[in-house]
Amino acid sequence: MKTQKEFIIKTNLLLIKHFGIPPRNKKLPDPLDMLIATILSQNTNDNNSYKAYQNLKSHYKSWNELYDEKRTTVEKIIRVAGLARAKSTAIKNVISQLNRSTGKISLDHIKKFSSEDAINELTKYKGIGVKTASCVLLFALDRNVCPVDTHVHRTTNRIGIVSEKTPDKTFFALNKNFPERIAHSFHTNLIRLGREICKPTNPSCGICPLLKICNYPNKNFDLKKEGLKRDFMLLDNVNRETYGDKR
Numbered sequence: 492m493k494t495q496k497e498f499i500i501k502t503n504l505l506l507i508k509h510f511g512i513p514p515r516n517k518k519l520p521d522p523l524d525m526l527i528a529t530i531l532s533q534n535t536n537d538n539n540s541y542k543a544y545q546n547l548k549s550h551y552k553s554w555n556e557l558y559d560e561k562r563t564t565v566e567k568i569i570r571v572a573g574l575a576r577a578k579s580t581a582i583k584n585v586i587s588q589l590n591r592s593t594g595k596i597s598l599d600h601i602k603k604f605s606s607e608d609a610i611n612e613l614t615k616y617k618g619i620g621v622k623t624a625s626c627v628l629l630f631a632l633d634r635n636v637c638p639v640d641t642h643v644h645r646t647t648n649r650i651g652i653v654s655e656k657t658p659d660k661t662f663f664a665l666n667k668n669f670p671e672r673i674a675h676s677f678h679t680n681l682i683r684l685g686r687e688i689c690k691p692t693n694p695s696c697g698i699c700p701l702l703k704i705c706n707y708p709n710k711n712f713d714l715k716k717e718g719l720k721r722d723f724m725l726l727d728n729v730n731r732e733t734y735g736d737k738r
């Protein structure tokens with residue numbers, strides 16, 4: 492592969508051949524809904540974070556009601572997501588900072604921002620990092636930005652698309668010249684690859700669709716079994732009416 496862009500395109504094609512094109516929400520969710528769902532998704536599985544998100548949604552008619560709510564009450568409501576104290580603090584911070592800086596509890600103003608400005612704006616909020624901000628851009632604003640979580644960081648570095656030490660550094664290295672229109676499928680299929688095949692320890696290289704192009708020097712051929720199919724992605728199901736069918 493001559494360039495990083497070509498490497499990403501080739502990887503994306505092989506992943507689509509193996510996993511298919513990941514389905515997307517037809518209607519883009521509200522950016523603040525997405526931000527809150529992403530905060531809840533940190534360090535937990537998609538099912539538990541979705542339950543916490545649904546709990547919040549059923550308690551409050553609008554996020555405005557969170558402004559006067561006690562943080563400890565929010566903590567109780569989202570407990571199933573884990574790290575409830577930190578997550579409730581981050582959510583309350585976003586709500587009060589939004590109210591203070593824009594006079595509204597809404598993220599509609601970032602729709603007009605460039606992707607770079609939107610990331611800079613969102614990461615000003617306490618408790619919001621680059622990964623959370625970039626998820627809002629991809630899933631709620633349909634920007635061609637590839638968020639980097641632990642799976643995307645591990646797999647892109649093993650494959651050799653980037654060579655970076657932290658997820659945030661991987662994010663900037665990966666996105667500096669990202670190929671048009673493929674961020675959603677690339678991001679989503681890499682998460683599946685990381686969950687099912689390219690696991691943190693003992694990756695199943697023998698059944699990996701990227702075996703021929705991957706530069707990882709410590710490939711493992713002992714395991715030939717694919718992990719359980721784990722294709723439910725919370726961030727593609729925020730406010731999706733058909734979600735109930737999946738439970």
Ligand code: SF4
Nearest residue numbers: 689694696699705707
């Ligand atoms: S070949 Fe192995 S190390 Fe490379 S992406 Fe596939 S599972 Fe991961």
